[in-house]
Amino acid sequence: MSSSSTGVLARVPELVRGAPRGHGGALWRLAARARQLDANVIRLRPGATVAAHVEPDLDVLVYVTGGGGWLVVDGVRKEALPGAVVWLPRGTAREIGADGDGLTYLTVHRRRPGLTIRRGPVTTGAGAQEGREPCGECGQPTREPGARFCARCGTALR
Structure with a gap:
C-alpha cells in the first residue's frame, strides 16, 4: 500500500531542537x-x-533516542539510555522517568482498539488537587503542568 506519508516521517534530533524550551510531551x-x-x-x-x-x-516497544532515565517494569527498575530498546508486554505494570537531562523516546504499538467501557482512572489525589485532568484518550493523569500532549499516548490535551 502506497501513501503520501511513507518514507522518512521525522528526524528526532530536529524535533527536539525545534520544540519550545522546556516543552514536555509528544x-x-x-x-x-x-x-x-x-x-x-x-x-x-x-x-x-x-x-x-x-x-x-497493547504491547509497547520503546526506543530511547536521547537523554537518560529509568523504567520500572513489573517492579524491576531498569536504566533507560540512548539506544535502549524495551518491550513492554500488555498487562505489565510500567512507569518511566527522566533524569537530569530529560528523556526522549519513541513508542510503537498496535493502533489502539475502539473505545470500550471500563472503570475509569481515579482522579483524586495530588494530580486532581493541582487541576490536572486525565487524558481523554488513554486516561493517564497529566504529570506535567502546562503539558499540551499526553506523555503516554501523544493525544493533544485540552
Whole structure:
C-alpha cells in the first residue's frame, strides 16, 4: 500500500531542537489515516515521570533516542539510555522517568482498539488537587503542568 506519508516521517534530533524550551510531551505522532500502528516521539522534562500504570490491551516497544532515565517494569527498575530498546508486554505494570537531562523516546504499538467501557482512572489525589485532568484518550493523569500532549499516548490535551 502506497501513501503520501511513507518514507522518512521525522528526524528526532530536529524535533527536539525545534520544540519550545522546556516543552514536555509528544513531539511527533504517526498520523496516517489507514495505519495499523501508532507511534509517538515523547520528551520528558528533567525529573518528570509517567505514573505507574498497566496497559491491558497493547504491547509497547520503546526506543530511547536521547537523554537518560529509568523504567520500572513489573517492579524491576531498569536504566533507560540512548539506544535502549524495551518491550513492554500488555498487562505489565510500567512507569518511566527522566533524569537530569530529560528523556526522549519513541513508542510503537498496535493502533489502539475502539473505545470500550471500563472503570475509569481515579482522579483524586495530588494530580486532581493541582487541576490536572486525565487524558481523554488513554486516561493517564497529566504529570506535567502546562503539558499540551499526553506523555503516554501523544493525544493533544485540552
